[in-house]
Amino acid sequence: MTNIRITLMCLLLSLVSYQTPAQQKLATNPLIYADxxxxxxxxxxxxxxxxxxxxxxxxxxxxxxxxxxxxxxxxxxxxxxxxxxxxxxxxxxxxxxxxxxxxxxxxxxxxxxxxxxxxxxxxxxxxxxxxxxxxxxxxxxxxxxxxxxxxxxxxxxxxxxxxxxxxxxxxxxxxxxxxxxxxxxxxxxxxxxxxxxxxxxxxxxxxxxxxxxxxxxxxxxxxxxxxxxxxxxxxxxxxxxxxxxxxxxxxxxxxxxxxxxxxxxxxxxxxxxxxxxxxxxxxxxxxxxxxxxxxxxxxxxxxxxxxxxxASKGLIPGIVASDDFKRKKKDADLPLVWQWNHNPDHSLWSVRERKGYLRLKNGRIDNSIFLAKNTLTQRTIGPECSGSTSIDVSNMKEGDFAGLVLLQKNFGQVGVKFENGKKKIVMVSGQTDTPEEVESLPLTQKTVYLKAECDFKDRKDVANFFYSLDGKNWNPIGSQLKMLYTLDHFMGYRFGLFNYATKVAGGYVDFDYFHIRNEISQTSKP
Missing domain, CATH: 2.115.10.20 (Glycosyl hydrolase domain; family 43)
Structure with missing residues (x-):
């Protein structure tokens, strides 16, 4: 009698736990919400x-x-x-x-x-x-x-x-x-x-x-x-x-x-x-x-x-991934999720010179993010995502500009400029053919934290930019960027870590990490 009860109980439990294919978690379209x-x-x-x-x-x-x-x-x-x-x-x-x-x-x-x-x-x-x-x-x-x-x-x-x-x-x-x-x-x-x-x-x-x-x-x-x-x-x-x-x-x-x-x-x-x-x-x-x-x-x-x-387990770390730039001797210098914008100059970057940091060095003069060497990129992902970084700006030279970019023809930058002997945090909007420095404020410390957030839901296609002085409390900066897919670049927006000189070569910055998440903060939502 006991064996019969056990058998009936197991049968009932199996019926309760059974899910039809429609009830099970299945894959959804789009297959990959990225470019x-x-x-x-x-x-x-x-x-x-x-x-x-x-x-x-x-x-x-x-x-x-x-x-x-x-x-x-x-x-x-x-x-x-x-x-x-x-x-x-x-x-x-x-x-x-x-x-x-x-x-x-x-x-x-x-x-x-x-x-x-x-x-x-x-x-x-x-x-x-x-x-x-x-x-x-x-x-x-x-x-x-x-x-x-x-x-x-x-x-x-x-x-x-x-x-x-x-x-x-x-x-x-x-x-x-x-x-x-x-x-x-x-x-x-x-x-x-x-x-x-x-x-x-x-x-x-x-x-x-x-x-x-x-x-x-x-x-x-x-x-x-x-x-x-x-x-x-x-x-x-x-x-x-x-x-x-x-x-x-x-x-x-x-x-x-x-x-x-x-x-x-x-x-x-x-x-x-x-x-x-x-x-x-x-x-x-x-x-x-x-x-x-x-x-x-x-x-x-x-x-x-x-x-x-x-069901999908998500794009992190399959197609995109966070990176703390910590490398063991046998590790590749860069995981495959990273791609350079155009051909890189390998003499001007390193993840070995300073342990746990990506160093980007300036070897020439440029006046545009579009011509800057060694901008290191990853895909953005939908329906929403954020990319953040910490940057040590101690070794910038006059005229240098370094930070985080959302790269397409209509770009947006949040970073640090060194002008007239002083550093400042800036947000630059490339919404039009004439880029505009929308907002700036003085920077008196060597480390700054930067973040960009993208909202692609229902093709809203807007981005907001933030900075922090302690990595915990984030402040909005500049204006909202209306992102636009153009045939000029023929690809979706990319997060990019950049550093270029506009006055004199030889400066460098150190990025401590790049973190990508598939969500945005409430502060950037309407």
Missing amino acids: VPDMSMIRVGDTYYMSSTTMHMNPGVPIMKSTDLVNWELVNYCYDILEDTDLQNLENGKSDYGRGSWASCIRYHNDTYYVSTFSGTTGTTYIYSTKDIENGPWELKKFKPSYHDHTIFFDDDGRIYMIWGVRKLAIVELKTDLSGIKEGTERVLIEDASAPAGDNIMLGAEGSQLFKVNGKYYLFNITWPRGGMRTVVIHRADNINGPWEGKLALQDKGVAQGGLIDTPDGRWFSYLFRDNGAVGRIPYLVPVKWENDWPVLGVDGKVPETLDLP
């Missing part, structure tokens, strides 16, 4: 790898890893710098904002990982390969011209193709060693890939990504009907040479550009992204089912809010 555009994705066994675009930031072409399609961490980059030019070095008044390297394509073939990208800056196509995607080393093959938004494809017969273009899509066969194209193989693949979305098109079909499923070829593209939204179109063929037939595959919330990924248990998803204001272009996943050999995207043609995948 991770132009994704390309593969699965190797139980592990997923994703590449993305980082434009003028270095190191470049980030490689991210996941075991569940939801929780991602940075594991590598394809290059430290793309090329050594004045544009990329911020030399002679030149810069590479909004250019650098664009949409990459990641593939796995014959036990080798390939990541290809292109650059309008250099007019070159780049193909990186490695046996060990998480540790490298990478081998590089590059050739001209620059194939816009291309997809690289290894076919079953051993041929290697590249498809690229805008509206009129072309295909070319590559040499087996990937050192260039096979002469005479270039041809038009699809005359008007935008056609499934109508004839009144604002942005011609681009962002090509090619897949082969059950012997059929599927080509994904994005297009944008005038007066409409970013739209997914898919073309299908039994032979890579055609004929191709196309369909409008998804038109919801402007979520578009990406491709297909499957899970080890046989489910299918499409990875896409959405323009989401100042935070940048953010990734989404939509479920895919197959009907009559066509991938059908979304739920009743819509992008769902929840996904039958494990």
Whole structure:
């Protein structure tokens, strides 16, 4: 009798504790609330790898890893710098904002990982390969011209193709060693890939990504009907040479550009992204089912809010992370979450010269945050976030300006200026083409604490700036910044630690930490 009672009790407890899939905590869209555009994705066994675009930031072409399609961490980059030019070095008044390297394509073939990208800056196509995607080393093959938004494809017969273009899509066969194209193989693949979305098109079909499923070829593209939204179109063929037939595959919330990924248990998803204001272009996943050999995207043609995948554990420390700049001997100088704005000068920074600090040194004269060397950046994240730092300004020189920036064309800075023999805390607004020092106050101590807070909820896209003299009590400074995503930079806002000289080189500052949080203080909310 006792055993029966125990069995019944266990059964009742299991019924009470059971949750249906709808009740369980599930993943939600957006997949990553941060600037991770132009994704390309593969699965190797139980592990997923994703590449993305980082434009003028270095190191470049980030490689991210996941075991569940939801929780991602940075594991590598394809290059430290793309090329050594004045544009990329911020030399002679030149810069590479909004250019650098664009949409990459990641593939796995014959036990080798390939990541290809292109650059309008250099007019070159780049193909990186490695046996060990998480540790490298990478081998590089590059050739001209620059194939816009291309997809690289290894076919079953051993041929290697590249498809690229805008509206009129072309295909070319590559040499087996990937050192260039096979002469005479270039041809038009699809005359008007935008056609499934109508004839009144604002942005011609681009962002090509090619897949082969059950012997059929599927080509994904994005297009944008005038007066409409970013739209997914898919073309299908039994032979890579055609004929191709196309369909409008998804038109919801402007979520578009990406491709297909499957899970080890046989489910299918499409990875896409959405323009989401100042935070940048953010990734989404939509479920895919197959009907009559066509991938059908979304739920009743819509992008769902929840996904039958494990819940996100957050972006910290996978894509962004706080850093106290404490390094052991075998530690890398910088975690992968950091990227330099343009090519860095490694002689002018250190995390070793003063234990537990990032030192940024001035080696030349600059008059703008846009031309300053060695601005060290991380992504901002939504729906809200804050970035804070502590800075020792003891060794600044006359004319130096150092602190924390929210970097885009319309930037905001909070920092310390050394002018006329005195230091002051300032907030500079780059809301217009003429930056304005909105507020300043004297600084009579060697350490100051700085903070910027971003509110991206419902595309509010505003930021507020703060300072503290003790690291505990924060005071607002300056004006609210209306953040704006512009094509001049072509990326979401970045937190940046900066130091540049306007009068004389040789000064330096020490940053004690950078802390990023996924919340903002009540004092900055209306």
